[in-house]
Amino acid sequence: MPKVAVWWCLIVCGWNGGATSHELKEDIPVLQCPPNVNASQCLYKGHQADEFLFSLQGKDVTVKYGAKHFKLSCPQGINLEDGILPAFAHPTAVPTVTLKGCTPPAALAPALAALNVSLTTLTDLTLRALPALPAETLSLCSSLNLTLLELEAVRGRPTLFADTLKDCTGLVTLRLMGVIINLAALNLLPVSLKQLALCSGSLEELPPTALQRLTILERLEIQSDRLRNAPLAVATNLRAVVIRAPLSNLTIAAKLENVTLSGGAAAVVPNGTCNVRSLRLGGAPENATTEWLRSCGQLKALTWYCAARGTAGRIPLPPAASLENLRVYRCRLDLVNEAWLRGAPALSSLELMDHAATALPRELLVWNVALRSLSLRSTELNRESVRALEIAELLQLRELDLSDNPSLGDLCGGGSNVDVNAVSALVRLRALRVLKLRGTNATRLCPDWRRDLPALNLLDLRKNNISRLQEEDLQWSQESVTVELCDNPLETVSYSGEQYRAALVEPPSRVNVGLCKNDILAPTLRCDCDVYWFAHALRDRPGHAPPALAALRCPGGTLLRDTPLEDLTCPVPAPPCPHACRCAATGEAVSVSCNRAELDAVPSLPSELPVRTLDLSHNALTRLGTVALPANLTLLDVSHNRLQLVDLEEVEAALNASRLLRIAGNPLRCECAAREAMAALIAASPRIEDWSQVRCSDGVLIAALQPGALCARPALTAALVTLLAATAFAMMSIAVFLTSRRARKRIKWFLWWRWRGAEIEAEEVDAKDARYEAFVSFATNEAGRAAKLAARLESQGRRLCLHHRDWAPGELITEQIARSVRDSRRTIVLLSDAFLDSAWARAEFRAAWALTQRERKPRLLLVLLPELTVPRSTLAAALPADLSVAVATCTYLEWDEPRFWERLERAVPLPLVSVASPDENASKDAQRY
Ligand SMILES: *[C@@H]1O[C@H](CO)[C@@H](O)[C@H](O)[C@H]1NC(C)=O
Numbered sequence: 001m002p003k004v005a006v007w008w009c010l011i012v013c014g015w016n017g018g019a020t021s022h023e024l025k026e027d028i029p030v031l032q033c034p035p036n037v038n039a040s041q042c043l044y045k046g047h048q049a050d051e052f053l054f055s056l057q058g059k060d061v062t063v064k065y066g067a068k069h070f071k072l073s074c075p076q077g078i079n080l081e082d083g084i085l086p087a088f089a090h091p092t093a094v095p096t097v098t099l100k101g102c103t104p105p106a107a108l109a110p111a112l113a114a115l116n117v118s119l120t121t122l123t124d125l126t127l128r129a130l131p132a133l134p135a136e137t138l139s140l141c142s143s144l145n146l147t148l149l150e151l152e153a154v155r156g157r158p159t160l161f162a163d164t165l166k167d168c169t170g171l172v173t174l175r176l177m178g179v180i181i182n183l184a185a186l187n188l189l190p191v192s193l194k195q196l197a198l199c200s201g202s203l204e205e206l207p208p209t210a211l212q213r214l215t216i217l218e219r220l221e222i223q224s225d226r227l228r229n230a231p232l233a234v235a236t237n238l239r240a241v242v243i244r245a246p247l248s249n250l251t252i253a254a255k256l257e258n259v260t261l262s263g264g265a266a267a268v269v270p271n272g273t274c275n276v277r278s279l280r281l282g283g284a285p286e287n288a289t290t291e292w293l294r295s296c297g298q299l300k301a302l303t304w305y306c307a308a309r310g311t312a313g314r315i316p317l318p319p320a321a322s323l324e325n326l327r328v329y330r331c332r333l334d335l336v337n338e339a340w341l342r343g344a345p346a347l348s349s350l351e352l353m354d355h356a357a358t359a360l361p362r363e364l365l366v367w368n369v370a371l372r373s374l375s376l377r378s379t380e381l382n383r384e385s386v387r388a389l390e391i392a393e394l395l396q397l398r399e400l401d402l403s404d405n406p407s408l409g410d411l412c413g414g415g416s417n418v419d420v421n422a423v424s425a426l427v428r429l430r431a432l433r434v435l436k437l438r439g440t441n442a443t444r445l446c447p448d449w450r451r452d453l454p455a456l457n458l459l460d461l462r463k464n465n466i467s468r469l470q471e472e473d474l475q476w477s478q479e480s481v482t483v484e485l486c487d488n489p490l491e492t493v494s495y496s497g498e499q500y501r502a503a504l505v506e507p508p509s510r511v512n513v514g515l516c517k518n519d520i521l522a523p524t525l526r527c528d529c530d531v532y533w534f535a536h537a538l539r540d541r542p543g544h545a546p547p548a549l550a551a552l553r554c555p556g557g558t559l560l561r562d563t564p565l566e567d568l569t570c571p572v573p574a575p576p577c578p579h580a581c582r583c584a585a586t587g588e589a590v591s592v593s594c595n596r597a598e599l600d601a602v603p604s605l606p607s608e609l610p611v612r613t614l615d616l617s618h619n620a621l622t623r624l625g626t627v628a629l630p631a632n633l634t635l636l637d638v639s640h641n642r643l644q645l646v647d648l649e650e651v652e653a654a655l656n657a658s659r660l661l662r663i664a665g666n667p668l669r670c671e672c673a674a675r676e677a678m679a680a681l682i683a684a685s686p687r688i689e690d691w692s693q694v695r696c697s698d699g700v701l702i703a704a705l706q707p708g709a710l711c712a713r714p715a716l717t718a719a720l721v722t723l724l725a726a727t728a729f730a731m732m733s734i735a736v737f738l739t740s741r742r743a744r745k746r747i748k749w750f751l752w753w754r755w756r757g758a759e760i761e762a763e764e765v766d767a768k769d770a771r772y773e774a775f776v777s778f779a780t781n782e783a784g785r786a787a788k789l790a791a792r793l794e795s796q797g798r799r800l801c802l803h804h805r806d807w808a809p810g811e812l813i814t815e816q817i818a819r820s821v822r823d824s825r826r827t828i829v830l831l832s833d834a835f836l837d838s839a840w841a842r843a844e845f846r847a848a849w850a851l852t853q854r855e856r857k858p859r860l861l862l863v864l865l866p867e868l869t870v871p872r873s874t875l876a877a878a879l880p881a882d883l884s885v886a887v888a889t890c891t892y893l894e895w896d897e898p899r900f901w902e903r904l905e906r907a908v909p910l911p912l913v914s915v916a917s918p919d920e921n922a923s924k925d926a927q928r929y
Pocket residue numbers: 120145170
């Protein structure tokens with residue numbers, strides 16, 4: 001600020017830059033108005049960082065100057081040669097100069113020199129918003145040594161002539177955007193070019209002769225509505241092209257590696273030896289894509305934006321042995337063509353976006369795909385279809401993106417209940433590092449992600465429906481992991497008292513939580529009893545939680561950790577809250593307020609309710625009774641009632657422990673019979689908050705009472721004693737009622753719900769709901785044995801599921817597997833060599849195994865057939881990993897062991913309600929075997 005003021009003054013006073021003291025020289029701005037130009041023409045107004053503000057003929061102009069760049073705009077009507085533009089104070093080396101809206105003068109170099117730009121170091125020149133290129137004889141590069149020249153016109157389409165570039169002998173990069181180049185200039189492009197962009201929109205012809213000269217050209221970019229022919233084969237060194245044009249033929253050179261075609265060009269098929277590695281086709285029809293794949297055997301990456309929606313994907317792409325990376329966008333595919341995956345054994349990254357698929361490509365689930373990255377964004381997947389991942393052999397998968405599938409919902413097992421042992425469909429993806437579930441309508445974090453995905457380091461859950469975080473959600477077994485939770489309606493972070501105590505001593509959470517600005521500006525947190533223990537932990541040890549959560553705010557804007565803990569309450573319903581009262585629970589205690597409720601007896605408080613403060617002021621209590629008040633009551637307010645407090649026991653019960661009391665406004669009987677009670681009150685007076693206002697019924701302050709004066713006063717009447725006894729009886733009846741079994745149950749329910757969290761109930765497949773007693777999984781070769789087994793078990797009324805008999809035709813096989821396994825109480829696996837060789841059979845096994853592990857119930861029954869040639873002693877070692885664990889941990893039967901049938905029948909349960917006769921179809925089918 002002072003700097004600006006000083007210079008303002010100097011400029012206004014007509015300082016001419018010559019006579020200045022050394023001291024002030026430090027302050028000379030690097031950019032200034034030319035000397036001898038008056039302030040109405042050019043005025044320096046100050047600078048900030050790399051921006052220098054000038055006023056040129058009254059118009060504000062910003063000039064940018066940093067270590068490597070200098071950017072100047074010519075306001076309308078002012079040009080380089082006018083001599084009023086700001087210039088460097090000293091000759092300055094800037095490699096990059098950008099001029100915007102400046103018409104180049106006949107000689108550009110002197111104009112730049114006038115700005116004090118050092119010409120020897122200038123290599124990159126960009127002219128933006130070029131109004132015109134005046135003379136045919138203009139030579140842009142004359143006296144300059146440019147390697148990059150970029151000309152951009154927004155309108156007017158200035159034309160570049162042969163002479164314009166004649167001195168650009170060292171030019172490496174030329175970019176023409178909206179600037180037309182005539183044929184003569186095209187044929188005389190500098191041979192030093194390595195990068196060329198011709199994006200005028202109207203290039204008609206690309207003569208082979210022009211390209212032939214450019215022997216070191218590596219990258220060519222063309223955007224034109226008219227170009228039909230792209231004879232690229234002549235540009236022998238070309239590596240990368242980007243063309244948007246309605247081409248009808250395209251020849252390519254052997255060195256070409258990266259090709260991006262859009263517009264009509266995407267429909268053209270290449271002619272020439274194709275060594276293209278990376279191909280992007282924008283709006284390509286399927287037959288063109290097929291042709292490219294067929295002619296370019298080296299293709300590693302194909303990105304395909306479909307031309308037409310709906311039908312794409314039906315045509316099998318030809319086998320592509322080298323294809324590693326396949327991206328297909330915007331085709332609304334309803335199914336991924338299986339041949340795409342089968343024909344691409346090297347595929348490591350598959351990305352499908354904007355499709356109508358409701359199921360995962362099933363080939364992913366059975367063939368051993370070496371996939372490392374799978375993205376299925378904006379498709380129409382649902383929770384059931386993703387369940388199929390349970391049986392997928394995607395053991396290499398590092399990155400899974402299922403974002404923007406709004407009907408996905410929660411992937412955790414255990415239905416809508418929170419089951420800490422449940423596993424999500426992703427539990428087998430043990431190599432997973434990045435999991436993206438943005439916009440999937442998720443409401444929680446699945447426990448197995450924290451526990452069973454050891455390599456996970458990024459979990460993207462933005463734009464979801466997560467409203468509740470629990471302490472467990474912050475405990476990750478991984479070394480470091482980031483959970484993005486921006487744009488979730490976060491309402492609570494719930495800890496229990498125990499978790500609070502643990503948080504004070506245990507190492508801080510290793511998870512890094514990401515929230516966005518909006519979560520802080522418009523907090524959705526419910527600052528009530530649910531966050532009590534979390535807030536308590538933040539207050540006592542802010543560093544234990546991820547910083548983003550430690551910075552959470554309540555809707556009023558105060559930091560959660562600065563909110564008074566006693567304000568974090570929830571209302572307690574009645575019962576357990578006594579009817580006339582209002583109860584507010586924090587995370588550890590309840591305060592009960594029954595003031596002005598016309599009570600004539602102390603309401604009963606269930607012992608489960610951890611009451612700390614009880615306000616009974618302004619009622620009609622005549623006795624407190626000797627019934628135990630809540631043990632941990634710290635404040636009892638019985639002021640402004642009709643208490644006489646004659647009975648010592650009653651007073652002692654009220655004063656119990658170190659509790660505070662308020663008793664003013666009661667007609668205390670200061671008489672002889674009450675002397676012991678009075679003495680107790682006086683002894684406890686430091687704990688009686690309103691002691692200075694406590695009076696006898698006759699108005700005498702008790703604090704002022706003389707000891708011994710009491711026994712001079714009249715005694716209680718017998719009538720009053722009777723009344724009190726009646727009241728006490730009524731009170732006890734109410735107490736009995738309120739603590740009846742039903743009330744206690746409600747109380748328990750309430751407390752548990754408040755303090756412990758949502759219901760925990762493992763989801764069980766109820767035997768009643770099972771459709772089958774057993775699903776038999778076998779390889780086709782073993783159909784005979786399967787039929788024999790089915791006939792035997794079904795003859796006793798069991799219902800069995802055999803795939804060739806019981807599956808609906810046309811449904812997705814992976815879904816049928818999952819459903820059959822789930823709907824059956826057992827899965828019997830007939831293990832043979834053929835079984836081990838069958839991808840489908842193994843998928844069936846994996847589904848059953850996943851379910852067995854998830855439910856921790858004996859579901860899987862292995863039957864080793866004589867056709868399994870592996871010696872039994874080395875069986876476990878010879879099997880694939882899952883199977884060998886199953887063999888090691890499950891009981892199995894040998895088909896030809898002596899008591900096989902007996903043991904089998906014992907292992908497969910009978911239906912609960914015995915089925916009189918198996919339905920007709922089944923028995924008919926069974927007879928076929
Ligand atoms: C132009 O620049 C190149 C390298 O950038 C240099 O070798 C050459 O001498 C320069 N020529 C002139 C005339 O400055």
